[in-house]
Ligand SMILES: Nc1ncnc2c1ncn2[C@@H]1O[C@H](COP(=O)(O)OP(=O)(O)O)[C@@H](O)[C@H]1O
């Protein structure tokens with residue numbers, strides 16, 4: 369059975385959460401069975417790990433500790449929620465997955481993309497996304513969007529310097545080059561409607577290509 373595991377990636381404030389909820393409603397209206405989830409979190413254990421990682425008070429957290437915690441949350445979320453949904457033939461929409469660790473911890477934190485990739489290969493045991501939509505945005509714009517939204521929690525990563533977030537983007541752009549068969553870049557600076565239209569045309573292209 370073809371599995372439809374779609375991950376959504378990008379710098380903070382790129383618009384992933386907004387677009388995922390629109391994609392979820394669109395696919396449901398078309399009769400698809402969809403599970404939308406997020407990282408870090410998605411299930412109880414991983415949400416608890418999320419609280420540890422993102423707590424702004426945890427300023428002393430070591431970079432490798434951070435990478436290992438994200439990978440641990442990923443493993444539990446994968447085995448408890450993602451794999452069962454894929455086995456049931458559902459479409460899984462995941463707000464962040466392995467590429468976030470490669471861009472944030474591997475590149476921007478300086479731990480090394482390959483080092484963080486090997487931790488995560490242990491965690492995901494080959495369960496890479498079928499397709500990853502990378503929402504490309506100038507981090508300055510993304511952060512302005514976040515700070516302009518009083519409802520949104522400001523987490524420990526949001527508080528990193530602008531140069532850190534610029535390196536996150538650079539890391540993602542390296543991943544687009546490295547995994548061209550899996551990662552598709554979208555221009556997330558467009559309007560919500562235009563970004564949604566771009567996302568849907570890419571996802572429907574993949575779904576129709578693999579229709580039974
Ligand atoms: N294309 C867009 N143009 C302008 N504002 C946007 C766009 N997409 C999302 N936003 C707004 O930016 C903020 C961050 O969006 P969100 O979807 O939470 O981003 P992310 O999940 O990537 O951090 C929200 O207030 C959202 O309404």
Ligand SMILES: Cc1cn([C@H]2C[C@H](O)[C@@H](COP(=O)(O)OP(=O)(O)O)O2)c(=O)[nH]c1=O
Pocket residue numbers: 379380381382384385407408438464465466468469470472473523525526
């Ligand atoms: C999943 C994951 C997230 N992150 C970061 C990205 C975000 O700053 C934060 C997750 O918070 P989130 O609420 O997803 O931020 P946003 O909505 O802006 O995407 O953790 C990593 O550094 N590594 C990871 O593996």
